[in-house]
Amino acid sequence: MNAQNGHHNMLRINADRLLADLDRLRCFGAQSTGVVRPAFSDADMQARYWLREQFEQAGLRSLIDGLGNVLGFSRNPGKAILMGSHADSQSTGGWLDGAMGVIYALEVARCLSESAAHRHLAVDIVAFQDEESRFVGCLGSRSLTGSLDHPTVQNAVDKDGVRLVDALNHAGLSGTPREQLDLGRYLGFLEAHIEQGPTLEAHAMRIGVVTDIVGVRGLKVVFKGQQNHAGTTMMAWRRDASTSLYEFAYRINQCFAAHAAPRSVWTMGRVKLIPNASSIIPGYAELDLQFRDADEAQLERFASLAHEVRDLMTQSSGVDIEIVEARAPIKPSRMSEALYQHLEQSAQEHVPDAWMHLPSGAFHDAGIMAAFMPSAMLFIPSIKGISHDFAEDSHRDDLVLGCQVMASAVASMFGRQ
Ligand code: GLV
Ligand code: MN
Ligand code: MN
Numbered sequence: 001m002n003a004q005n006g007h008h009n010m011l012r013i014n015a016d017r018l019l020a021d022l023d024r025l026r027c028f029g030a031q032s033t034g035v036v037r038p039a040f041s042d043a044d045m046q047a048r049y050w051l052r053e054q055f056e057q058a059g060l061r062s063l064i065d066g067l068g069n070v071l072g073f074s075r076n077p078g079k080a081i082l083m084g085s086h087a088d089s090q091s092t093g094g095w096l097d098g099a100m101g102v103i104y105a106l107e108v109a110r111c112l113s114e115s116a117a118h119r120h121l122a123v124d125i126v127a128f129q130d131e132e133s134r135f136v137g138c139l140g141s142r143s144l145t146g147s148l149d150h151p152t153v154q155n156a157v158d159k160d161g162v163r164l165v166d167a168l169n170h171a172g173l174s175g176t177p178r179e180q181l182d183l184g185r186y187l188g189f190l191e192a193h194i195e196q197g198p199t200l201e202a203h204a205m206r207i208g209v210v211t212d213i214v215g216v217r218g219l220k221v222v223f224k225g226q227q228n229h230a231g232t233t234m235m236a237w238r239r240d241a242s243t244s245l246y247e248f249a250y251r252i253n254q255c256f257a258a259h260a261a262p263r264s265v266w267t268m269g270r271v272k273l274i275p276n277a278s279s280i281i282p283g284y285a286e287l288d289l290q291f292r293d294a295d296e297a298q299l300e301r302f303a304s305l306a307h308e309v310r311d312l313m314t315q316s317s318g319v320d321i322e323i324v325e326a327r328a329p330i331k332p333s334r335m336s337e338a339l340y341q342h343l344e345q346s347a348q349e350h351v352p353d354a355w356m357h358l359p360s361g362a363f364h365d366a367g368i369m370a371a372f373m374p375s376a377m378l379f380i381p382s383i384k385g386i387s388h389d390f391a392e393d394s395h396r397d398d399l400v401l402g403c404q405v406m407a408s409a410v411a412s413m414f415g416r417q
Contacts, residue, residue, distance in 0.1 A: 011411045015400040018107045026095040034390030039088040039130035040167040058110045066176040068129035069140040080122035082189045086131030094392020101192040102127045104403045128365045135164040141365035145372045188339045188374035191366040198385030207347040207355035208379030213367040214292040215332035224320040227283030241285035244319040251309045266291040294332045333367045336374030346409035
């Protein structure tokens, strides 16, 4: 392509090296066709030490900070671009979610350093920690931008009750300082990611340029009744926490559907019944209610509706229902048009008319970074739109193309080819 177009100085990625490193990162925590690499697990930390080594070999000054973020700083002076994504996975995660954006950043940094016309450019790279919310969603990017407070770190626990401070200790990070980015150094932040949805594939598009990222909120709904015998307790006498939970979930599905915006989504992906036994009326139940939208007002509306459903139900049942915040909210964010126009141009050059704009229904570290510097995201297609599952995958030619589009866009952001 470069010869055909006459771009002799065009930055070229090394496709074999890119794919080999993606495959290598996949080995850490590999299970079936996916990865199990939750933040601070042994597999996650091993992946981070390996990444730090790769960043160093790419000529960057590299470190792992006190929250497990892996950073590689260019030794070049001048304004820099920050690139990266997260290296942790869901508890049953796909091999590309996060990992792809980290390896793209590494490959772009390497190919810049190998090109005489580009080696003076400053690109810093990062593998953020705990984007996937084992403890705090986007923990690493929150911390690096100075927007993570001390109590949040002290109080965070995972779904099994493990404390973040204990996980840090186990990972050997307790004494390591936490980095904060010098925000004035950056022209912007760039994150590449798999789409994790069906839109690009459905439109037969090869590249997505993200316009905005959803905001997310999570509520924990707690139901307190009375545990009792499932045979002897007449229906009218029961204070069954599970019945109350099922009714609440049903009502949420009705009432959210009636008030939803076109891209609003909600999920009740975790419940807990105690004691969770067939012949015992549960005395306690918990439900996670998560909802997302690109509009903060819509998130407010859903939060109020959840409280209205709770108020309505507590009037008529003997079960106490309490709603608490289950996660640190993420606000909806807009990507920087000034930045993503370079992605558009680069995509148009490499795959004319096979790219499109789209919003992101997944949240990303770019959604945190956007409050601190111009940020942009590039998507490549996910096969069958599947993600947060071992079956997550993308075509190899799309993996290569996405990185090339990213590399050319980075050069263009510095005013080069
Ligand atoms: C992050 O992976 C999300 O759940 O969107
Ligand atoms: Mn991700
Ligand atoms: Mn994810």
